Amino acid sequence: MGRGRAKAKQTRVARELKYHSPTTDLAALQRELAGNGKSDDELDHEDGDYSDEESQDRWSEPRR
Incomplete structure (x- = not known):
């Protein structure tokens, strides 16, 4: 029921x-599409969400 x-x-x-x-x-869309000239990697490092070790460990091959 409901x-x-x-x-x-x-x-x-x-x-x-x-x-x-x-x-x-449309103005906001144009600003978003134009971007600010920085890549995603540069933006991630500015935020400080993770350290280089974490990103390297995340993408490295698993140890056996």
Whole structure:
């Protein structure tokens, strides 16, 4: 029981997405596509999410 409401909501949301497209912020899209000139690796190192040892261990071959 209770499946009817959930299915009705999913149907309503799907119909909205199909027939009503949201307004697109073209300026934001252009900024995103233009990027800031840095590669993904440079951005990762700036954040300091992981050290070089962790990244090397993650991609090295398993020891046998």
